[in-house]
Structure formats: structure tokens, C-alpha cells
Amino acid sequence: MSGLLKAALMALGAGGVLLLAGAFPVDGVPAVYRSGLVRVLGLVLGLLCLCGAWRLSSGARVRLLCGAVCAFLACAGVAAVWCFGEMSLVFTGRNAAEPAGAGAYFGVLGFVCMGLVGLLFAAIFGFLTLRLLSKRLWLAGLHGWLALLLAGAFVDFRAEVAAPLRLAVGAAGVELPPVGSQAGLTLQVKDFKTLRYEGAAGYALLRHEGGRWVPAEAVPELRGDEVVLGAERWPLAALQKEPQSGQRYLMLPGNPARLLLEQPAPVREFSALCSLRLHRPGGDELREATLRVNEPLSCEGYRIYLMSYTPGASAAAPTVVDLLVRTAPGRRLALVAMLGVILCTAGWSFAPAAPRLSLPDSQA
Secondary structure: HHHHHHHHHHHHHHHHHHHHHHHHHOOOOOHHHHHHHHHHHHHHHHHHHHHHHHOOOOOHHHHHHHHHHHHHHHHHHHHHHHHHHHHHHHHHHHHHOOOHHHHHHHHHHHHHHHHHHHHHHHHHHEEEEEEOOOHHHHHHHHHHHHHHHHHHHHHHHHHHHEEEEEEEEOOEEEEOOOOOOOEEEEEEEEEEEEEOOOOOOOOEEEEEEEEEEEOOOOEEEEEEEEEEEEEEEEEEHHHHEOOOOOOOEEEEEOOOOEEEEEEEEEEEEEEEEEEEEEOOOOOOEEEEEEEEOOEEEEEEEEEEEEEEOOOOOOOOOOOOOEEEEEOOHHHHHHHHHHHHHHHHHHHHHOOOOOOOOOOOOOOO
């Protein structure tokens, strides 16, 4: 085992220990991931990956470079097939819904032709990539992309800016400063929608004690079109709807007073309609986009995430939306590197091994 391989194994072992220390469920400290030791270890691993790529591509570095260019052109062809194929399907559906004459289908034909050109690109340059790159060169490329992935993560770590943001629905927008050479923008939440599952989650019985409503120990259940609790029964038709929240309830006589309250169904999805005003030198540009959980918006170097919301009690106190705004300058580099790692791993796994030369037995 060479000294370089031993150093790589030691660095990987140290990285595994640090990852385990940060994620340990008892005494784990997530701040370990942002410590100086992790940064130094990432730098060491990146340098080792570059050394590995340099040594593995010895004597065939020009071939590796040509193979990388062909692989890029093949990926561009696949992207063209995806993009123009999707546009042709969109135009086909639009023409079927709103017929605009035979001339409208020439646009669809043009998108199909561009998709075929992309398919030809992918086939030709994909074949050249497979011919140029051997199993050893695929492994060298894998090491190089891993180094770029670490570089993208380091850029994100050093230059990332994340800040929480609370915006009331319908209120004035908040202006975000420009990121680098990008234009600044004004962010406003115009509308907020909450979708729930069908039906009610259940019913609760509250009693009024000490000037406040407290839950009763017994829990009523729904049977047909009635809510039943022991010998008591209340028809669903008797429940009234609260004007602001839409929640249904029924005041029950007695001492202490009781309240039968319908529990709303769990939230299935909530989304915010955002207005983005881009401040460009030639004039402002207005865009609208729907922001959902796990579907962030990307605009002018910003990533905008929908975190949670606080429902409003009335028109004077509207719903407040909690957002997370962050910049990730190394994200594109990391995503490209991830794609490169996936392609090189697949190529290295399925590429045929180089034939070994068998020397004849020596004659006695």
C-alpha cells in the first residue's frame, strides 16, 4: 500500500469519526460540522483527490480532457432532448385544447426536430466518451469531481448568508440587496393558501373553568351523523360555523359551560404566492411564483424557502409567513460536481477492465 493511499484512508477515517461525533444522538454537537478541524480535513481530502486524479491519469491526460469535453456535449444533448421534448408536449396539449390551425403545429415540429438534434448529439458524443475513457480514466475523473464538490461546499461555507424573514400576507414587500453582479429584488407575499385533508380529524369537548377553556377528560366520537359521548348525543347539523376560522362548534348548556369543538383535518399543503420585483438598470421586472415547502424559489442568487406560518385571526391581523432567505454561491459548482461524480461512478463501475498481459512460462 502506497503512502498516498495510507494518507487517504487516515483522512477518510478521521472524517467518519467527526461525522459520527456530530450526529451522535446523545452527546452529538452539530457545530462540529462547521469547526476548523472539518475545514482542514476537507482541504486535505480535496488535495488527496487531486493527487489521485493526477496519478491515475498519468500518460493519458489529454485523452481524459477530450473525454470530459465529449461527456459534457453528451449531457448537453440529453438536456436538449428533455427541454425540447417537454416544450413539444406542452404545445401539443395547448393546440389540442385551443385549436389554432395547422400552422400552430409547425412550432411543435420545430421542437421535435431540435430534440432529435439533441438525441444525435447525445448518441455521438456519448459513444466517443465511452471510447476515450478507460476504467482507470473514469476513476481519475471521479477523483477530480470529488475535489470540485469539496471546493463548492467550501465556497458555500465561507460565503453563504442565511437570514429568517417574517412577512405578513398583503403587506409591503421587503427589499433584498443585490448579490454580486445580480440585480436586487423586492419580495412580497400576496396570498397564502392552506389545503387540508377531507373531513374532520375529530371532536373535542371543553369545559369552562377558572375563566378559561380546558379539555375534558372524556373524548367524544363520531357515529354516523352524530357526535356521541356516553349517553349524550349531538347531531352534526346543530354545529355552528365560526365566521373567521370556519371551525364548527356547539355551546352546551350546564354548569360549568361546555363547548363541543370540531378539530380541523391535518394540513396537506400550504403555499404562498410571492411577487418578485427585480430592479434592473433598464427598469423593474415583475414576476410571480408559488412557494411551497421543499420547493424553494431561486432568483437573482437567492434561495427562498417556506418554513412555516402563523394563521391570522382577522383582516387586521393577517397571516404571517416565515421564510428563510439564503445565498449559496457554491451551489451550482457542487451540483455540477455531483453530476460528474454520478457519471464517473457509473462509468467506472461498468467499464470493462483493461486486459492483463500473461507472460509465457520460462523454459527450464
